[in-house]
Amino acid sequence: MPRGLTRLGLSAKLLLLTVLFVMLAEILIYLPSVANFRRNWLNDRLAAAQVAVLVLEGAPDERLPEESEARLLMGVGARAIAARVGGARRLLSLDSMPPTVARKVDLRDASWMTALKEAVEILVAPPHDMPIRVIGQAMGGADFVEIVIDEAPLRRAMLVFSGNILLISLLISVLTAGLVYLALNWMIVGPIRQLAANVMEFEADPENPHRIIEPSRRADEIGEAERALARMQMTLAGELRTKKHLAELGLAVSKVNHDLRNMLASAQLMSDQLVDTRDAKIRRFAPRLIATLGRAIEFCQATLAYGRAAEATPLLREIALRQLVAEQAEMLGLPENKQLSFVNEVPAELIARCDPDQMARVLLNLMRNSVQALAREGGESDSQAMLTVKAQQLDGSLHLRVSDNGPGVPQRAKANLFQAFRGSVTPGGTGLGLAIAAELVRLHGGMIELEPSETGAVFKVTLPGRRPNGN
Template structure:
C-alpha cells in the first residue's frame, strides 16, 4: 500500500503537482471567462457601430448627389456592399430614404438592435444569444453615425455575418487564454514546486519510509534551515521520529528484560516451591529452635512464591475489549464481595447501599475483577490492623447517579494507605499498601475501568480508604 502511493505513473496523474497545475489552469480560465463576457459584448457592439458608421458615410455620399441625378443600381450595390447590408434606411429632419437592391425584395427584419442603448448586461446577453442561437435571420441595426448627429440610420444585415465573426473572435480568445493559462500555471508551478511541493513530497516519503522500518535511525528526517511552516513541520517530524525511535528501543529492551525476568521468576518459583516442601518437613521436627523459626521461614517462602506468581500473571495479562451487557450493579457487588471473602466474613461487616433497580452497561467479568481487587485490599487491611476507638470493621459501597455518569464509592474504615502507597498509587510493583504486595491489583483495575471509558480515583479521607469508580451512563 505504501509503495503504491509513490508509484511514478500514479504520482504524475494523482499527485499534488498535477492537482496544482489543473487548479491553476482552471482558475485562470474562470478569470478569462469573466473577462471574455464583456469583451465579446464589446466586439458585437463595435461591429454594429462599424455598420452604422459605414451607413453614415453612405448618407453623406447621397447628400452630395444632385437632386436631378438618381442613384444607379451600381452605386446602390457598392453602398450596400461597403456596409455589408441588405438595405439602408436614412432618416434626417423627419425625412426617410430607403436604399435597397432593385433586383432583390426588401428583407423583413426579425428584430432590432439599437446601438444607442448600451446596458452592460443587455450587451452581454445579446452577444451570447447571437453566438449560441444565431441563424440566417435579418436584424435591423439602429444607430447614429459619429460625425452626423442629426442623422439616424437603420442597417438591415444578415445575422450570420456577425455570428461568424463572433465565433472566430471567441476561438482566438480561447486559444490565447489557454496559452496564457498554460504559461502562467507552469511559471507558478515552478515557483511552488520548489517552495512547497518538493518539501511536502520529501516529508511524505520520509513518513512512509520511517513507518516501514522505524528501527532504522537513518530513516529519521534531517530538517532543513527553513523558518516557515514547512521548516517547523520538518523539525517537529524529526523530533517525533527520534522520540519514537528511542521509545521503540527502550520497549524492545524492556521486553527482552521482561522475558528474562519471567524465565527467572519461573525457575525461582520452582526452586522456592522445593524449598517450601523442605520447610514443611523441617517444621515437623521437635527442636524448639526449629519450631520457633519455621513459621517465619514458611511465611517468607510463601510471600516469595506469591510475588513470583504475580509477576508471571502480570506478564501474561492481555488487554481485551469489554463486552458490554446490562448488569444489575447491586448483585454484581454482592457476587464480588463473596469472591473476596468479605460477605460472610466473621469480623468484617459488608454494607451494600446500592439500590436493587440500578442497571449499568459494562463487561461483568472485568468490572467484577475490579470490585474483587478493591474488596480484597480492604479485607487484608482490616484483618491485619486493629481499629481505634473500638469501631467495628466494615466495607461500604455507595452510589451517586447523575445524567452523565454513575459514580460508585467503595470505602473501608481501616488504617488507610501509607504515604508511599499514595505517592505511587496505580503503579505496578510500586503502589502496594502492604508489605510484600506488588500493587498489580490497582494497576490492572484502573486499566479495566479506563477501558470502559470511566475513571478509578482515590478519594483522600481522614480515616480509612476510599476509592471512586465513575462509569459513563
C-alpha cells in the same frame, strides 16, 4: 500497483485543476468580450453609414448616381441605409422595396444582458440568408441612423474572434498553469513528497535514528508538520527501543522463571519446618514467611514474556485493613527500625473489600518507596523520619493515604510517575513498584494519585465501596 505510487499524482492533479480553473475564468471573460465585439462591429457599420448619409446630404438634389450609391452601400457592407434628419427621412438603397429582416437590433438602449443573449444566439443559431436591421445613435443633426445588413459577415467575424480568444486563452492557461505548478511544486508538493518519503523510510526501520526527519527552518504549516513529525518519530523510536529491551528482558525472565519457582517451592517446604520450632519469635514469623513465599511462587507463575506480571482479576473479600498494614510494616522491619518512626493510623474497625494479596503488594510498594526515600534523604529539616498510613470511609469509598516527611517526588518524575521504567523517583530505580501498584489499584476499579503536599510525598489510593446490589 507498487506501494507509494498512484495513477495521478498531486502535482498532476494541481496542474489539471489550474488549467480547468483558468479556462473557466476565460469562459466567463469570453462572453462579455464577444458581446462587446459584436457591438463594436455593428457600431463600425453604423459609423460608416453615417458618413454615407452625410455624402448623400451634400449631393445635388440629395441624389447620387446609382453607381455611386452602390459603391457607398458596398463600402458600408449594407443593403440599405436610412436616417432621419430634421424630420425628413433619407434612404439609400438599391432595392425599391426594403428587404424583409430576420430581427431588429437597437443599439441605443440595449442592456448588457440583451447583448450577451443576442451574441450567443448568433453563434449557436443555424445561419440564414435573411438580413438584420440595426438602429443606432446618429451624429450631427440626424435623429438616428439604421442599416440593413446580412448577418453572415457578422457571424464569421465573431467566429474568427472566438477562435483567437480560444487560442489566447489556451496559451494563458498553459502559461499560468505552468507557473502555478512550478510554484506549488516548489512550495508545497515537493516538501510533502519529502515528508511522505521520510514516513515510508521510517516505517521500514523505525528504530534507526538516521531515519528521523531533519526539520527545515520553514515557519509555515509545513515546517510545523516537519517539527511535529520529528518529535513523534523520536518518541516512537525511543518507545520501540524500550519495548525491544523489555522483550529481551522478558525472554531472559521466562528462562529463569522455572528454576526460580522451583527454588521458592523448596524454600517453602523448608519453611514449613519452622512452625515446629520452640523459638516464639520464629514461630510468629514463620506463617507470614510461608505466605510470602506462596505469593512469590504464584507471582512467578504469572510472569509473562515481557518481563512484567499479567495480574489476575482480584478476588474480593472483606479484610481488616489495619492488620494488613501492620503485616507489611513487619515485612519491611519498621517496628525494629530505630531511624524511622512508623505510625499506623488505620482504624481497627475499618473493613476493606479487596484482594488481600494484591492490596498487600500495593501497600508494600508504596511503603517501601517511602522507606527508601527517608533512608536516603532523611526527614524534612533534620526532623525524625516518619512514615504514616491513614485510611477512612468517605462517600461510600475507601480512602487510603501513605505519607512521609521525606524530600518528596522530584518534579521531573511526576509526569510519568506510574509508568514502568520511566517513573522512578530514586537513582538507579526502575519505577516498577509504583507501576505495579497503579495497575493493581485499577484492577480493583480504584484510583491512585500523588496528592499535593508541602512536606514529603502523599500517595492516595481510592477504592470503590459496595455496589447497590451488594457485589
